[in-house]
Amino acid sequence: MTTAKTLTILGIETSCDETAAAVVRRVVDDAGQIRGEILSNAIFSQIKEHAPFGGVVPEIAARAHVEHLDGLIARAMRDAGTEWDDLDAIAVTSGPGLIGGVIVGLMTAKGLALARGLPLIAVNHLEGHALTARLTNNVAFPYLLLLVSGGHSQLLIVEAVGKYRRLGTTIDDAVGEAFDKVAKLLNLGFPGGPAVEKIARSGNPTRFTLPRPLIGKAGCDFSFSGLKTAVRQLTAAQKNLDDQTKADIAAAFQTAVGDVIADRVAHAIEMTNEILNQTSGRLVVAGGVAANLALKARLEKTASENNYELIVPPPKLCTDNGAMIAWAGAEKFALGQKSDLNVSPLARWPLDPSKPARGN
Numbered sequence: 001m002t003t004a005k006t007l008t009i010l011g012i013e014t015s016c017d018e019t020a021a022a023v024v025r026r027v028v029d030d031a032g033q034i035r036g037e038i039l040s041n042a043i044f045s046q047i048k049e050h051a052p053f054g055g056v057v058p059e060i061a062a063r064a065h066v067e068h069l070d071g072l073i074a075r076a077m078r079d080a081g082t083e084w085d086d087l088d089a090i091a092v093t094s095g096p097g098l099i100g101g102v103i104v105g106l107m108t109a110k111g112l113a114l115a116r117g118l119p120l121i122a123v124n125h126l127e128g129h130a131l132t133a134r135l136t137n138n139v140a141f142p143y144l145l146l147l148v149s150g151g152h153s154q155l156l157i158v159e160a161v162g163k164y165r166r167l168g169t170t171i172d173d174a175v176g177e178a179f180d181k182v183a184k185l186l187n188l189g190f191p192g193g194p195a196v197e198k199i200a201r202s203g204n205p206t207r208f209t210l211p212r213p214l215i216g217k218a219g220c221d222f223s224f225s226g227l228k229t230a231v232r233q234l235t236a237a238q239k240n241l242d243d244q245t246k247a248d249i250a251a252a253f254q255t256a257v258g259d260v261i262a263d264r265v266a267h268a269i270e271m272t273n274e275i276l277n278q279t280s281g282r283l284v285v286a287g288g289v290a291a292n293l294a295l296k297a298r299l300e301k302t303a304s305e306n307n308y309e310l311i312v313p314p315p316k317l318c319t320d321n322g323a324m325i326a327w328a329g330a331e332k333f334a335l336g337q338k339s340d341l342n343v344s345p346l347a348r349w350p351l352d353p354s355k356p357a358r359g360n
C-alpha cells in the first residue's frame with residue numbers, strides 16, 4: 001500500500017483500433033476521499049484505416065499503433081503539462097486484445113519505464129472498462145457491471161480492485177460486433193453502432209419481427225449470432241432495400257437487442273442481490289455500446305424497476321481510451337501492485353480467473 005496522497009500515472013492503450021495515451025491523477029483529500037482527475041486524454045481513432053474493410057484488420061491496427069503511439073504519448077504529456085519526473089508509474093494494457101497492438105503498447109511502456117526508472121503496471125483492458133465509473137462517478141464497490149463493446153458482452157460483479165465475479169458472457173458474438181455486422185448488411189459503413197442507432201431513430205420497430213435469443217432462460221449469458229443471421233435473411237428477402245426499410249430493420253434489431261439485454265440484466269440483478277444479500281444496488285454500463293441512447297433508456301427502466309441506480313460514464317470514456325488504463329493502473333498502484341518488466345502480452349485474459357475466456 002502506498003502512502004502517497006497523489007499519484008500521477010501515464011496510461012497507454014493499444015489493444016484494438018484506438019491508439020491512446022492519457023495522464024490521470026488519483027488524489028486522496030484530507031478527509032480521505034479519493035477522486036480522479038483526467039489531466040489529458042489523447043486518442044487517435046483508426047476508423048479511416050479500417051473502414052474500407054468494414055472491420056478492424058489486426059495487421060493494419062498494429063502498424064498504425066507503431067506509427068502513432070509515440071506522438072500520442074508526447075501529446076498526452078504536453079496537454080497535461082506533466083514532466084517525466086512528475087509521473088509515479090506507467091500503466092499499459094497488456095491484454096486481452098489483438099496481440100500485435102498489445103505488443104506495440106507493452107513494449108513502448110517497458111522501454112519508457114526502463115529509460116525513466118518508473119514502475120510499470122500491466123492492466124487488463126477489461127479492468128480499465130470495469131473501473132472507469134470510479135474515475136468518472138466516484139462509484140463505491142460493489143456494483144454490477146454490464147460491459148458491452150465490440151469484443152465483449154459480459155455481466156460481472158465488481159467487488160474490489162482485482163476481484164471480479166463473472167455472472168454471464170456471450171456464447172457467440174459480442175453485442176458491438178452484432179451492431180457492426182448489421183451495419184455492414186445494411187451498407188451503413190464502419191463502425192456500425194452509431195450508424196445503426198442513427199437510422200433506427202426514423203424506423204418503425206414493429207414492421208419486422210426478429211428473434212430475442214435466450215430471453216427468459218436461466219442465468220444471464222448472451223447470444224447474438226441467431227439475431228444477426230435473422231437480420232441477414234430478412235435483408236436478403238427484401239426486394240427493395242430502400243432507406244425506410246433499412247431504418248425499420250435497424251429499429252427492429254436495436255429493439256431486439258434492448259429486450260435481450262434488459263432481460264439478461266434483470267436476471268443478473270437477481271443473482272447479484274442473492275450473492276451480495278441486498279435488495280438495491282448500482283448498475284454500471286461500460287464499453288462502446290454504452291453510448292447507445294436507446295439502450296441507455298431501456299436500462300434506466302430496468303434499473304429503476306429493481307431499485308438500482310444506473311451509472312453510465314460519458315461516451316468518450318465508455319469507448320477505448322488511455323484514461324481508463326491510467327486510472328486502473330492508479331487503483332492497482334495505490335494497493336502496492338506493479339509488474340515485472342518481463343510481463344507478457346496476452347490475447348486472452350478473463351477478468352474472473354475461475355471462468356474461461358469463452359467469448360470474452
Ligand code: KG4
Pocket residue numbers: 016148149150151152175176177179180191192193194197287288289290291292293318319320
Ligand atoms: O469499447 P469499444 O470502443 O471497443 C472495443 O473494446 O470493442 O467499442 C466499440 C464498439 C463497436 O462495435 C461499435 O459499433 C459499438 O461499440 N458502438 C455502438 C455505439 N457506439 C459504439 N453500438 C451501438 N450504438 C452506439 N451508439
Ligand code: ZN
Pocket residue numbers: 125129149287288319320
Ligand atoms: Zn474496450
